[in-house]
Amino acid sequence: MMKIAIASGKGGTGKTLVSTNLFSILSGKGYKVSLVDCDAEAPNSVAFFDVKLVESTEVYHKVPVIDTSKCTFCGKCQEYCNYNAIFLLPPVKIIQTMEDLCHGCGACSVACAHNAISEKEVSLGQVKTFSTRGKPSIVEARMNIGVMSPVPVIKRAIREADSPSGYILLDSPPGTSCPFVQTVATADFVVLVTEPTPFGLSDLRQSVETLKGMGKPCGVIINRAGLGNGMVQEYLTRENIPLLAEIPFDKRIAEYYSKGVLVHTQCPEVEQLLVNVFDIIIRDHGDSSNKR
Protein backbone atom coordinates (compact mmCIF):
# COMPACT_ATOMS: atom_id res chain seq x y z
CA MET A 1 0.00 0.00 0.00
CA MET A 2 1.22 3.49 -0.73
CA LYS A 3 -0.25 6.75 0.49
CA ILE A 4 0.29 9.89 -1.55
CA ALA A 5 -0.83 13.22 -0.09
CA ILE A 6 -1.67 16.12 -2.39
CA ALA A 7 -1.16 19.35 -0.48
CA SER A 8 -0.37 23.04 -0.75
CA GLY A 9 0.40 25.82 1.68
CA LYS A 10 -1.67 28.33 -0.23
CA GLY A 11 -5.32 27.58 -0.87
CA GLY A 12 -6.80 27.37 -4.34
CA THR A 13 -3.63 26.31 -6.15
CA GLY A 14 -5.15 23.16 -7.65
CA LYS A 15 -4.86 20.42 -5.00
CA THR A 16 -8.32 19.11 -5.71
CA LEU A 17 -7.78 19.40 -9.48
CA VAL A 18 -4.73 17.14 -9.16
CA SER A 19 -6.16 14.65 -6.69
CA THR A 20 -9.53 14.14 -8.40
CA ASN A 21 -7.98 13.80 -11.86
CA LEU A 22 -5.20 11.51 -10.68
CA PHE A 23 -7.76 9.35 -8.92
CA SER A 24 -9.93 9.18 -12.02
CA ILE A 25 -6.98 8.36 -14.30
CA LEU A 26 -5.62 5.61 -12.03
CA SER A 27 -8.96 3.95 -11.45
CA GLY A 28 -9.62 4.13 -15.21
CA LYS A 29 -6.36 2.25 -15.76
CA GLY A 30 -7.44 -0.49 -13.38
CA TYR A 31 -5.34 0.40 -10.35
CA LYS A 32 -6.72 -0.28 -6.88
CA VAL A 33 -6.97 3.28 -5.66
CA SER A 34 -9.02 5.30 -3.21
CA LEU A 35 -9.31 9.02 -2.60
CA VAL A 36 -9.68 10.58 0.83
CA ASP A 37 -10.90 14.18 0.94
CA CYS A 38 -9.17 15.42 4.10
CA ASP A 39 -10.12 19.06 3.56
CA ALA A 40 -12.86 18.65 6.14
CA GLU A 41 -13.61 22.39 6.36
CA ALA A 42 -14.21 22.65 2.63
CA PRO A 43 -14.62 19.18 1.12
CA ASN A 44 -15.09 19.37 -2.65
CA SER A 45 -13.82 16.17 -4.26
CA VAL A 46 -17.00 14.14 -4.36
CA ALA A 47 -18.79 16.63 -6.64
CA PHE A 48 -16.56 15.62 -9.57
CA PHE A 49 -17.81 12.03 -9.61
CA ASP A 50 -20.94 10.08 -10.13
CA VAL A 51 -21.11 8.47 -6.69
CA LYS A 52 -23.35 6.50 -4.41
CA LEU A 53 -23.22 6.97 -0.65
CA VAL A 54 -22.27 3.65 0.93
CA GLU A 55 -21.87 4.61 4.55
CA SER A 56 -21.91 7.70 6.75
CA THR A 57 -20.32 7.58 10.18
CA GLU A 58 -20.82 10.33 12.70
CA VAL A 59 -17.63 11.41 14.51
CA TYR A 60 -18.12 12.42 18.13
CA HIS A 61 -16.13 13.66 21.01
CA LYS A 62 -17.13 13.53 24.66
CA VAL A 63 -17.87 16.68 26.60
CA PRO A 64 -18.58 16.86 30.33
CA VAL A 65 -22.03 17.13 31.88
CA ILE A 66 -21.81 18.40 35.44
CA ASP A 67 -24.32 17.27 38.04
CA THR A 68 -24.64 20.34 40.26
CA SER A 69 -26.31 18.33 43.03
CA LYS A 70 -23.10 16.35 43.50
CA CYS A 71 -20.64 19.15 42.63
CA THR A 72 -18.89 20.77 45.59
CA PHE A 73 -17.52 23.64 43.43
CA CYS A 74 -14.02 22.71 44.56
CA GLY A 75 -12.52 23.85 41.24
CA LYS A 76 -10.37 20.76 40.61
CA CYS A 77 -11.93 20.16 37.17
CA GLN A 78 -11.26 23.74 36.16
CA GLU A 79 -7.66 23.38 37.30
CA TYR A 80 -7.28 20.23 35.15
CA CYS A 81 -8.87 21.80 32.07
CA ASN A 82 -6.19 23.27 29.82
CA TYR A 83 -8.69 24.80 27.40
CA ASN A 84 -10.61 27.17 29.71
CA ALA A 85 -13.73 25.17 28.95
CA ILE A 86 -15.08 25.15 32.51
CA PHE A 87 -16.62 28.31 33.86
CA LEU A 88 -16.88 28.39 37.63
CA LEU A 89 -18.15 30.90 40.20
CA PRO A 90 -18.03 29.09 43.58
CA PRO A 91 -19.62 31.84 45.74
CA VAL A 92 -22.83 31.74 43.71
CA LYS A 93 -22.53 28.02 42.89
CA ILE A 94 -22.38 28.41 39.14
CA ILE A 95 -20.48 25.87 37.05
CA GLN A 96 -20.81 25.53 33.33
CA THR A 97 -19.14 23.68 30.47
CA MET A 98 -18.16 25.85 27.52
CA GLU A 99 -18.74 23.17 24.89
CA ASP A 100 -17.20 25.25 22.08
CA LEU A 101 -13.87 25.35 23.90
CA CYS A 102 -13.85 21.72 25.09
CA HIS A 103 -11.42 19.40 23.29
CA GLY A 104 -12.97 16.26 24.80
CA CYS A 105 -9.77 15.16 26.57
CA GLY A 106 -11.56 13.79 29.64
CA ALA A 107 -9.24 15.44 32.18
CA CYS A 108 -12.13 16.99 34.14
CA SER A 109 -13.75 13.59 34.69
CA VAL A 110 -10.47 12.29 36.08
CA ALA A 111 -10.13 15.37 38.28
CA CYS A 112 -13.56 15.15 39.87
CA ALA A 113 -13.47 13.31 43.20
CA HIS A 114 -17.21 13.63 43.77
CA ASN A 115 -18.51 11.69 40.81
CA ALA A 116 -20.28 14.80 39.55
CA ILE A 117 -19.09 14.62 35.96
CA SER A 118 -20.54 12.36 33.33
CA GLU A 119 -20.07 12.76 29.60
CA LYS A 120 -22.20 13.15 26.53
CA GLU A 121 -21.32 12.75 22.89
CA VAL A 122 -21.23 15.81 20.67
CA SER A 123 -20.93 15.45 16.91
CA LEU A 124 -17.89 16.99 15.18
CA GLY A 125 -18.75 15.88 11.66
CA GLN A 126 -19.10 12.86 9.43
CA VAL A 127 -16.92 10.45 7.54
CA LYS A 128 -18.72 9.39 4.38
CA THR A 129 -17.76 6.54 2.11
CA PHE A 130 -18.88 6.69 -1.51
CA SER A 131 -18.63 4.19 -4.30
CA THR A 132 -17.68 4.92 -7.89
CA ARG A 133 -18.06 2.21 -10.55
CA GLY A 134 -19.66 0.03 -7.91
CA LYS A 135 -16.62 -0.03 -5.60
CA PRO A 136 -16.24 1.94 -2.34
CA SER A 137 -13.47 4.32 -3.27
CA ILE A 138 -13.95 7.88 -2.02
CA VAL A 139 -13.91 8.77 1.66
CA GLU A 140 -14.92 12.30 2.63
CA ALA A 141 -14.17 14.02 5.94
CA ARG A 142 -16.77 16.72 6.58
CA MET A 143 -16.56 18.91 9.68
CA ASN A 144 -19.74 20.44 11.12
CA ILE A 145 -20.11 24.20 10.83
CA GLY A 146 -19.16 25.87 14.11
CA VAL A 147 -16.69 23.15 15.18
CA MET A 148 -13.20 24.47 15.93
CA SER A 149 -10.86 21.75 14.70
CA PRO A 150 -11.17 19.36 11.75
CA VAL A 151 -8.44 17.05 13.09
CA PRO A 152 -10.59 14.30 14.71
CA VAL A 153 -12.72 13.95 11.57
CA ILE A 154 -9.64 13.87 9.32
CA LYS A 155 -7.94 11.19 11.42
CA ARG A 156 -11.05 9.07 11.34
CA ALA A 157 -11.40 9.37 7.56
CA ILE A 158 -7.79 8.32 6.97
CA ARG A 159 -8.28 5.33 9.26
CA GLU A 160 -11.49 4.42 7.45
CA ALA A 161 -9.71 4.35 4.07
CA ASP A 162 -6.83 2.22 5.29
CA SER A 163 -6.22 -0.79 3.13
CA PRO A 164 -3.40 -3.31 2.96
CA SER A 165 -2.85 -2.86 -0.76
CA GLY A 166 -3.26 -0.38 -3.58
CA TYR A 167 -2.89 3.37 -3.56
CA ILE A 168 -4.51 5.94 -1.30
CA LEU A 169 -4.60 9.58 -2.40
CA LEU A 170 -5.09 12.12 0.38
CA ASP A 171 -6.49 15.50 -0.66
CA SER A 172 -4.97 17.59 2.14
CA PRO A 173 -6.31 20.75 3.81
CA PRO A 174 -4.37 23.94 2.97
CA GLY A 175 -1.85 25.55 5.30
CA THR A 176 0.93 24.09 7.41
CA SER A 177 -0.75 23.82 10.79
CA CYS A 178 -2.23 20.86 12.60
CA PRO A 179 -4.79 19.66 9.98
CA PHE A 180 -2.12 19.59 7.26
CA VAL A 181 0.45 17.87 9.48
CA GLN A 182 -2.07 15.23 10.58
CA THR A 183 -2.85 14.44 6.96
CA VAL A 184 0.67 14.26 5.58
CA ALA A 185 2.04 12.43 8.64
CA THR A 186 0.56 9.18 7.33
CA ALA A 187 1.73 9.68 3.73
CA ASP A 188 4.69 8.01 2.00
CA PHE A 189 5.09 10.89 -0.43
CA VAL A 190 3.71 14.42 -0.62
CA VAL A 191 2.86 16.23 -3.84
CA LEU A 192 2.86 20.00 -3.25
CA VAL A 193 0.80 21.98 -5.73
CA THR A 194 1.76 25.63 -6.11
CA GLU A 195 1.43 28.51 -8.51
CA PRO A 196 4.32 30.57 -9.87
CA THR A 197 3.53 33.76 -7.96
CA PRO A 198 5.18 35.40 -4.94
CA PHE A 199 2.25 34.26 -2.72
CA GLY A 200 2.58 30.73 -4.06
CA LEU A 201 6.33 30.66 -3.45
CA SER A 202 6.07 32.04 0.08
CA ASP A 203 3.54 29.36 1.07
CA LEU A 204 5.44 26.62 -0.79
CA ARG A 205 8.57 27.45 1.18
CA GLN A 206 6.72 26.99 4.45
CA SER A 207 5.26 23.65 3.32
CA VAL A 208 8.68 22.41 2.21
CA GLU A 209 10.27 23.42 5.51
CA THR A 210 7.51 21.71 7.48
CA LEU A 211 7.89 18.48 5.47
CA LYS A 212 11.69 18.60 5.85
CA GLY A 213 11.22 18.80 9.61
CA MET A 214 9.00 15.73 9.43
CA GLY A 215 11.40 13.85 7.13
CA LYS A 216 8.75 13.45 4.41
CA PRO A 217 9.82 13.24 0.76
CA CYS A 218 8.02 15.65 -1.54
CA GLY A 219 7.83 16.89 -5.11
CA VAL A 220 6.15 19.91 -6.66
CA ILE A 221 3.57 20.51 -9.37
CA ILE A 222 3.46 24.07 -10.66
CA ASN A 223 -0.09 24.87 -11.70
CA ARG A 224 -1.01 27.83 -13.93
CA ALA A 225 2.53 27.85 -15.30
CA GLY A 226 3.08 30.89 -17.47
CA LEU A 227 1.40 33.21 -15.02
CA GLY A 228 3.78 35.03 -12.67
CA ASN A 229 7.54 34.47 -12.96
CA GLY A 230 10.30 31.86 -12.67
CA MET A 231 10.99 32.27 -8.96
CA VAL A 232 9.42 28.93 -8.02
CA GLN A 233 11.57 26.99 -10.53
CA GLU A 234 14.69 28.73 -9.25
CA TYR A 235 13.75 27.87 -5.69
CA LEU A 236 13.19 24.19 -6.55
CA THR A 237 16.56 23.95 -8.32
CA ARG A 238 18.31 25.61 -5.41
CA GLU A 239 16.67 23.31 -2.87
CA ASN A 240 17.02 20.23 -5.05
CA ILE A 241 13.31 19.45 -4.93
CA PRO A 242 11.89 17.50 -7.89
CA LEU A 243 9.60 19.43 -10.23
CA LEU A 244 7.01 16.77 -11.11
CA ALA A 245 4.99 18.70 -13.68
CA GLU A 246 4.02 22.11 -14.92
CA ILE A 247 0.35 22.43 -15.76
CA PRO A 248 0.07 25.38 -18.12
CA PHE A 249 -2.19 28.31 -17.39
CA ASP A 250 -5.12 27.72 -19.71
CA LYS A 251 -8.53 29.32 -19.38
CA ARG A 252 -10.10 26.11 -20.71
CA ILE A 253 -8.78 24.14 -17.71
CA ALA A 254 -10.22 26.74 -15.34
CA GLU A 255 -13.56 26.57 -17.17
CA TYR A 256 -13.79 22.77 -17.11
CA TYR A 257 -12.85 22.73 -13.45
CA SER A 258 -15.43 25.39 -12.62
CA LYS A 259 -18.11 23.28 -14.32
CA GLY A 260 -17.19 20.23 -12.26
CA VAL A 261 -15.74 18.41 -15.28
CA LEU A 262 -12.69 16.17 -14.81
CA VAL A 263 -10.12 18.06 -16.85
CA HIS A 264 -8.18 14.97 -18.02
CA THR A 265 -11.24 13.75 -19.94
CA GLN A 266 -11.10 16.88 -22.09
CA CYS A 267 -7.38 17.70 -22.13
CA PRO A 268 -5.20 14.67 -22.96
CA GLU A 269 -2.08 16.73 -22.28
CA VAL A 270 -3.14 17.16 -18.65
CA GLU A 271 -3.75 13.42 -18.38
CA GLN A 272 -0.25 12.74 -19.76
CA LEU A 273 1.29 15.18 -17.26
CA LEU A 274 -0.41 13.46 -14.32
CA VAL A 275 0.47 9.97 -15.58
CA ASN A 276 4.10 11.14 -15.66
CA VAL A 277 3.83 12.47 -12.11
CA PHE A 278 2.55 9.12 -10.92
CA ASP A 279 5.30 7.24 -12.79
CA ILE A 280 7.99 9.43 -11.23
CA ILE A 281 6.59 8.87 -7.74
CA ILE A 282 6.38 5.10 -8.20
CA ARG A 283 9.83 4.93 -9.78
CA ASP A 284 11.49 6.86 -6.95
CA HIS A 285 9.36 6.04 -3.92
CA GLY A 286 7.07 3.16 -4.82
CA ASP A 287 6.81 -0.08 -2.99
CA SER A 288 7.43 -3.09 -5.15
CA SER A 289 4.44 -5.00 -3.75
CA ASN A 290 2.17 -2.49 -5.47
CA LYS A 291 1.53 -3.72 -8.93
CA ARG A 292 -1.78 -3.07 -10.56
Next chain:
Amino acid sequence: MEIAVISGKGGTGKSSISAAFATLKQGVALADCDVDAANLYILFSPTHEEEEVYIAGHKAIIDYKTCTHCGLCADYCRFDAISLDNGRITISEISCDGCFLCSRVCPTRSISMIMNDRSRMYSGSFRNGKMVHGRLAPGEENSGKLVNMIRNKIKQVAEDNNLDTIILDGPPGIGCPVISTIAGVDRVVIVTEPTGSGLHDMQRVVELVRKFNREPYIIINKHDLNPEMSVNIYEWATANGLEVAGHLPFDPAFVDAMLQQKTIVEHLPGSETSLKLRTIWNKINT
Protein backbone atom coordinates in the same frame (compact mmCIF):
# COMPACT_ATOMS: atom_id res chain seq x y z
CA MET B 1 -14.99 50.12 11.38
CA GLU B 2 -13.54 46.60 11.46
CA ILE B 3 -13.86 44.63 8.19
CA ALA B 4 -13.00 40.94 7.85
CA VAL B 5 -12.33 39.43 4.42
CA ILE B 6 -12.78 35.65 4.25
CA SER B 7 -13.58 33.06 1.58
CA GLY B 8 -14.31 29.48 2.62
CA LYS B 9 -12.41 28.15 -0.39
CA GLY B 10 -8.75 29.11 -0.65
CA GLY B 11 -7.26 30.93 -3.60
CA THR B 12 -10.29 32.99 -4.52
CA GLY B 13 -8.34 36.25 -4.25
CA LYS B 14 -8.98 37.18 -0.61
CA SER B 15 -5.50 38.54 0.09
CA SER B 16 -5.19 40.48 -3.18
CA ILE B 17 -8.57 42.10 -2.52
CA SER B 18 -7.83 42.84 1.16
CA ALA B 19 -4.56 44.41 0.03
CA ALA B 20 -6.39 46.56 -2.51
CA PHE B 21 -8.84 47.69 0.20
CA ALA B 22 -5.85 48.61 2.38
CA THR B 23 -4.63 51.11 -0.21
CA LEU B 24 -7.94 52.72 -1.20
CA LYS B 25 -8.01 55.29 1.58
CA GLN B 26 -5.38 57.26 3.41
CA GLY B 27 -4.19 55.46 6.54
CA VAL B 28 -5.56 52.08 7.64
CA ALA B 29 -4.77 49.40 10.18
CA LEU B 30 -4.22 46.07 8.47
CA ALA B 31 -3.96 42.61 10.04
CA ASP B 32 -3.05 39.37 8.30
CA CYS B 33 -5.06 36.75 10.18
CA ASP B 34 -4.13 33.93 7.79
CA VAL B 35 -1.48 32.80 10.25
CA ASP B 36 -0.85 29.54 8.38
CA ALA B 37 0.00 31.20 5.11
CA ALA B 38 0.50 34.91 5.70
CA ASN B 39 1.15 36.71 2.42
CA LEU B 40 0.42 40.40 2.82
CA TYR B 41 3.96 41.04 4.08
CA ILE B 42 5.12 40.31 0.50
CA LEU B 43 3.21 43.28 -0.89
CA PHE B 44 3.82 45.65 2.00
CA SER B 45 7.23 44.78 3.50
CA PRO B 46 6.13 46.05 6.92
CA THR B 47 8.71 47.07 9.49
CA HIS B 48 9.00 44.79 12.52
CA GLU B 49 8.81 47.28 15.34
CA GLU B 50 7.63 44.72 17.84
CA GLU B 51 7.86 40.96 18.02
CA GLU B 52 5.92 38.86 20.51
CA VAL B 53 6.10 35.16 21.27
CA TYR B 54 2.87 33.26 20.97
CA ILE B 55 2.49 30.09 23.03
CA ALA B 56 0.58 27.60 20.91
CA GLY B 57 -0.32 25.09 23.60
CA HIS B 58 1.89 22.36 25.03
CA LYS B 59 3.40 19.00 24.17
CA ALA B 60 4.01 16.01 26.43
CA ILE B 61 7.58 14.70 26.81
CA ILE B 62 8.55 11.43 28.51
CA ASP B 63 11.51 11.09 30.83
CA TYR B 64 12.69 7.58 29.99
CA LYS B 65 14.97 7.49 33.04
CA THR B 66 11.96 7.09 35.31
CA CYS B 67 9.18 5.81 33.00
CA THR B 68 8.18 2.23 33.87
CA HIS B 69 6.21 1.80 30.61
CA CYS B 70 3.13 0.86 32.61
CA GLY B 71 0.83 2.15 29.88
CA LEU B 72 -1.54 4.10 32.12
CA CYS B 73 -0.97 7.31 30.13
CA ALA B 74 -1.86 5.51 26.90
CA ASP B 75 -5.13 4.30 28.47
CA TYR B 76 -6.13 7.85 29.34
CA CYS B 77 -5.06 9.63 26.14
CA ARG B 78 -8.00 10.34 23.84
CA PHE B 79 -5.95 11.71 20.96
CA ASP B 80 -4.25 8.42 19.99
CA ALA B 81 -0.99 10.17 20.77
CA ILE B 82 0.50 7.57 23.11
CA SER B 83 1.30 4.04 22.07
CA LEU B 84 2.70 1.06 23.91
CA ASP B 85 4.61 -1.09 21.43
CA ASN B 86 6.75 -4.02 22.56
CA GLY B 87 6.67 -2.77 26.11
CA ARG B 88 7.83 0.74 25.23
CA ILE B 89 5.82 3.93 25.53
CA THR B 90 6.13 6.60 22.85
CA ILE B 91 4.31 9.90 22.47
CA SER B 92 3.57 11.24 19.00
CA GLU B 93 4.36 14.93 18.93
CA ILE B 94 2.02 15.29 15.96
CA SER B 95 -1.05 13.83 17.66
CA CYS B 96 -0.52 15.26 21.16
CA ASP B 97 -3.18 17.87 21.91
CA GLY B 98 -1.42 19.22 25.01
CA CYS B 99 -4.25 18.44 27.45
CA PHE B 100 -1.88 17.55 30.35
CA LEU B 101 -3.92 14.49 31.36
CA CYS B 102 -1.07 11.98 30.85
CA SER B 103 1.27 14.10 32.97
CA ARG B 104 -1.33 14.18 35.74
CA VAL B 105 -2.06 10.45 35.82
CA CYS B 106 1.52 9.19 35.49
CA PRO B 107 2.34 7.35 38.75
CA THR B 108 6.08 8.03 38.43
CA ARG B 109 5.69 11.65 37.28
CA SER B 110 7.72 10.89 34.17
CA ILE B 111 5.81 13.12 31.80
CA SER B 112 6.42 16.83 31.59
CA MET B 113 4.70 19.39 29.40
CA ILE B 114 6.74 21.79 27.31
CA MET B 115 5.46 24.97 25.70
CA ASN B 116 5.20 25.36 21.94
CA ASP B 117 6.90 28.74 21.72
CA ARG B 118 8.04 29.00 18.10
CA SER B 119 5.11 31.07 16.82
CA ARG B 120 5.44 34.83 16.54
CA MET B 121 3.38 37.98 16.14
CA TYR B 122 4.91 41.03 14.45
CA SER B 123 3.67 44.57 14.41
CA GLY B 124 4.96 47.60 12.59
CA SER B 125 4.29 50.10 9.84
CA PHE B 126 3.67 49.81 6.13
CA ARG B 127 3.34 52.51 3.47
CA ASN B 128 -0.31 53.22 4.21
CA GLY B 129 -0.57 52.75 7.95
CA LYS B 130 0.02 50.08 10.55
CA MET B 131 0.19 46.37 10.13
CA VAL B 132 0.16 43.29 12.38
CA HIS B 133 0.78 39.77 11.21
CA GLY B 134 1.36 36.39 12.75
CA ARG B 135 3.39 33.37 11.91
CA LEU B 136 2.24 30.06 13.28
CA ALA B 137 5.08 27.57 13.55
CA PRO B 138 4.59 24.45 11.40
CA GLY B 139 2.19 21.90 12.79
CA GLU B 140 1.08 24.06 15.67
CA GLU B 141 -2.45 24.40 16.85
CA ASN B 142 -4.78 26.86 18.50
CA SER B 143 -4.32 29.24 15.61
CA GLY B 144 -7.58 30.92 16.67
CA LYS B 145 -5.84 32.18 19.80
CA LEU B 146 -3.08 33.70 17.71
CA VAL B 147 -5.74 35.41 15.60
CA ASN B 148 -7.30 36.78 18.81
CA MET B 149 -3.90 38.10 19.85
CA ILE B 150 -3.44 39.77 16.44
CA ARG B 151 -6.90 41.33 16.61
CA ASN B 152 -6.30 42.74 20.08
CA LYS B 153 -3.00 44.17 18.92
CA ILE B 154 -4.35 45.77 15.75
CA LYS B 155 -7.23 47.33 17.70
CA GLN B 156 -4.80 48.91 20.13
CA VAL B 157 -2.48 50.04 17.33
CA ALA B 158 -5.41 51.57 15.42
CA GLU B 159 -6.53 53.43 18.52
CA ASP B 160 -3.04 54.72 19.35
CA ASN B 161 -2.63 56.00 15.79
CA ASN B 162 -6.15 57.35 15.23
CA LEU B 163 -6.85 54.96 12.37
CA ASP B 164 -10.58 54.36 12.09
CA THR B 165 -10.49 51.52 9.54
CA ILE B 166 -9.26 48.04 10.45
CA ILE B 167 -8.98 45.45 7.66
CA LEU B 168 -8.55 41.77 8.55
CA ASP B 169 -7.35 39.35 5.88
CA GLY B 170 -8.75 36.04 7.06
CA PRO B 171 -7.77 32.39 6.61
CA PRO B 172 -9.62 29.94 4.34
CA GLY B 173 -11.98 27.31 5.73
CA ILE B 174 -14.55 27.51 8.52
CA GLY B 175 -12.50 26.38 11.53
CA CYS B 176 -11.21 28.07 14.64
CA PRO B 177 -8.99 30.77 13.04
CA VAL B 178 -11.93 31.84 10.84
CA ILE B 179 -14.26 31.97 13.83
CA SER B 180 -11.71 34.14 15.66
CA THR B 181 -11.41 36.42 12.63
CA ILE B 182 -15.12 37.17 12.29
CA ALA B 183 -16.29 37.22 15.91
CA GLY B 184 -17.44 40.74 16.75
CA VAL B 185 -16.34 42.54 13.55
CA ASP B 186 -18.54 45.21 11.92
CA ARG B 187 -18.47 43.82 8.38
CA VAL B 188 -17.73 40.43 6.86
CA VAL B 189 -16.83 40.19 3.18
CA ILE B 190 -16.78 36.78 1.49
CA VAL B 191 -14.72 36.49 -1.69
CA THR B 192 -15.89 33.60 -3.85
CA GLU B 193 -15.27 32.35 -7.38
CA PRO B 194 -17.58 30.78 -9.96
CA THR B 195 -16.72 27.13 -9.40
CA GLY B 196 -18.73 24.36 -7.79
CA SER B 197 -16.27 24.40 -4.90
CA GLY B 198 -16.50 28.19 -4.63
CA LEU B 199 -20.28 28.02 -4.25
CA HIS B 200 -20.27 25.05 -1.85
CA ASP B 201 -17.59 26.55 0.41
CA MET B 202 -19.28 29.96 0.34
CA GLN B 203 -22.55 28.39 1.50
CA ARG B 204 -20.76 26.78 4.45
CA VAL B 205 -19.00 29.98 5.46
CA VAL B 206 -22.23 32.04 5.12
CA GLU B 207 -23.86 29.68 7.60
CA LEU B 208 -20.92 30.17 9.94
CA VAL B 209 -21.06 33.98 9.65
CA ARG B 210 -24.79 33.93 10.42
CA LYS B 211 -24.07 32.07 13.65
CA PHE B 212 -22.30 35.29 14.61
CA ASN B 213 -25.29 37.43 13.62
CA ARG B 214 -23.61 39.12 10.71
CA GLU B 215 -24.87 39.48 7.15
CA PRO B 216 -21.86 39.06 4.90
CA TYR B 217 -21.24 40.90 1.64
CA ILE B 218 -20.36 38.70 -1.31
CA ILE B 219 -17.73 39.47 -3.96
CA ILE B 220 -17.69 37.18 -7.00
CA ASN B 221 -14.11 37.20 -8.25
CA LYS B 222 -13.04 35.91 -11.71
CA HIS B 223 -16.74 35.98 -12.66
CA ASP B 224 -16.01 35.62 -16.39
CA LEU B 225 -14.34 32.20 -15.94
CA ASN B 226 -17.81 30.66 -15.72
CA PRO B 227 -20.59 33.24 -16.25
CA GLU B 228 -23.28 30.61 -15.76
CA MET B 229 -21.95 29.64 -12.33
CA SER B 230 -21.56 33.34 -11.47
CA VAL B 231 -25.27 33.75 -12.11
CA ASN B 232 -25.98 30.71 -9.91
CA ILE B 233 -23.96 32.23 -7.10
CA TYR B 234 -25.65 35.60 -7.56
CA GLU B 235 -29.09 34.00 -7.50
CA TRP B 236 -28.33 31.86 -4.48
CA ALA B 237 -26.97 34.90 -2.62
CA THR B 238 -29.90 37.20 -3.39
CA ALA B 239 -32.46 34.44 -2.74
CA ASN B 240 -30.85 34.07 0.67
CA GLY B 241 -31.03 37.79 1.39
CA LEU B 242 -27.33 38.50 0.90
CA GLU B 243 -25.92 41.54 -0.79
CA VAL B 244 -23.58 40.90 -3.69
CA ALA B 245 -21.28 43.89 -3.36
CA GLY B 246 -19.84 43.37 -6.81
CA HIS B 247 -18.08 41.08 -9.23
CA LEU B 248 -14.58 41.29 -10.66
CA PRO B 249 -13.18 39.87 -13.90
CA PHE B 250 -10.34 37.36 -14.04
CA ASP B 251 -7.51 39.88 -14.22
CA PRO B 252 -3.86 38.86 -14.68
CA ALA B 253 -2.98 42.38 -13.47
CA PHE B 254 -3.39 41.02 -9.91
CA VAL B 255 -0.31 38.86 -10.52
CA ASP B 256 1.57 41.66 -12.32
CA ALA B 257 0.92 43.93 -9.34
CA MET B 258 2.07 41.21 -6.95
CA LEU B 259 5.35 40.81 -8.85
CA GLN B 260 5.98 44.53 -8.35
CA GLN B 261 5.01 44.30 -4.67
CA LYS B 262 2.05 46.55 -5.24
CA THR B 263 -1.68 46.21 -4.86
CA ILE B 264 -3.76 46.30 -8.01
CA VAL B 265 -5.13 49.77 -7.20
CA GLU B 266 -1.58 51.08 -6.80
CA HIS B 267 -0.41 49.30 -9.97
CA LEU B 268 -3.29 50.29 -12.28
CA PRO B 269 -5.46 52.82 -10.43
CA GLY B 270 -7.61 53.57 -13.47
CA SER B 271 -8.30 49.98 -14.58
CA GLU B 272 -11.79 48.48 -14.66
CA THR B 273 -10.88 46.13 -11.79
CA SER B 274 -9.54 48.98 -9.65
CA LEU B 275 -12.61 51.14 -10.27
CA LYS B 276 -14.88 48.22 -9.39
CA LEU B 277 -12.92 47.58 -6.22
CA ARG B 278 -13.44 51.22 -5.24
CA THR B 279 -17.20 50.93 -5.80
CA ILE B 280 -17.31 47.73 -3.75
CA TRP B 281 -15.26 49.35 -0.97
CA ASN B 282 -17.68 52.29 -0.81
CA LYS B 283 -20.66 49.93 -0.63
CA ILE B 284 -19.17 47.96 2.23
CA ASN B 285 -18.35 51.13 4.14
CA THR B 286 -21.82 52.64 4.06
